[in-house]
Amino acid sequence: MFYGLLGAVIGGRFGYMIFYNSGQLLQDPLSIFYFWQGGMSFHGGLLGVLFSCFLLSKQWGFKFFEVMDFIAPYVPIGLGSVRIGNFLNSELLGRPTEVPWGVIFPSDPLGLVRHASQLYQAVGEGIVLLLFMLWYSKKPRPNMAVSSMFLIGYGVVRCFTEAFREPDAHIGLDLFGLLSRGQVLSIPMIAIGLVLLFYSYRNMVKKDETIS
Template identity: 50%
Template sequence: MLRYPEFDPIALQVGPVAIHWYGLMYLLGFALAWVLGRWRIRHGKTRMTSQDLEDVIFYGVVGVIAGGRLGYVLFYKPGYYLSHPLEIFYLWEGGMAFHGGLLGVIAMMWLFARKRGYRFLEVGDFVAPLIPLALAAGRLGNFINGELWGRPTDLPWGMVFPQAADGIARHPSQLYQMGLEGLALFVIVWLFARKPRPIGQVSAVFLAGYGVFRFLAEFTREPDGFLGLLAGGLSMGQWLSLPMIAAGAALYFYSARRTG
């Protein structure tokens, strides 16, 4: 059994201004997306420009924040926020959902594509390889915050998270998700995207790959206390991942048939 290394969630404080590690992980994620996007542009993997990349990242920031928050409100606590609507805007209190953030990014990428004259799936294929390392940074932020811990385990690397306040060794599921949804997915999508592919297939691999990895990782993650497990003994994260897997598979084969 391992003891969780109790990080100070505040990375730097200057007077009343506190900079949290989790916020820095968001910045790191967008910085990594910018670096990877520049590489893809420089190596001729897209017809998008450096200016397009900067605008895509701006659109992505808006989509992540707005979609992530609204997704959490609608998927996880609709009743609570219906009774406390002003608290929807209390972003500093936490509460973001990846699946909502993804929908927000998809909406913003559609808007960007329409304004710039690109095909929507062309933009998706450019953006998809840039996302997994940003997700890895976010999961590292979850681990530093000691939040979203795993289910109880007797494995030797089980960790006692003080925030759980029960002294039980648990899976460090944040690190599992960092490794699967972040690092492993990055390798798969990045290598897949290095060769010319039918339009939409890179996006499809990202969608299906994330869905599968998230579905598996959720078996080790403690379900939200206010929700518990849902129908079929699955968590909300698993139910939200199933449409991603289906959509990714459908898009992959649809794309292959269009170019076959």
């Protein structure tokens, strides 16, 4: 657990600087170590956790995806908690809206009514994804399938909920103004998850055919 959290923190910071703040990183490479300035990236944190679990699986004698399949169903608990923290701290504001449940955040200099996108993501990444992962992990499935489904599930939820979130001011939208940076980073997660899921079930079918 400790090494997983360490990997998440280090990877989250490195990912934020590389994916979201590369300009500052180029000007001051040491800023990647300025943890006190804030700035974390889920996608970077995920890479950090994957690296930590890879090292631990080698040390403990487990297969890498056995460790990941065990951890994956419970990751949404942390994700939901972080999003609630973002809401309480008035971070990562939503886009302006006229819906009756819109929120005026004290940190917003414009004082606009905005989507509570942090809570949308807390529900999607936390509650919905948690329930789905717990349900799926109880089903008969091959090795690597749970990890693959997490990549797909998180990527889909993130792409959807990002539509309600204000893009980072210093980045804006990517791909001709169509997608946020979070959506751009989540699409490869979905693609990788689909490939791994297909591969895991194909191997299961081959094993069943061999046994029969």
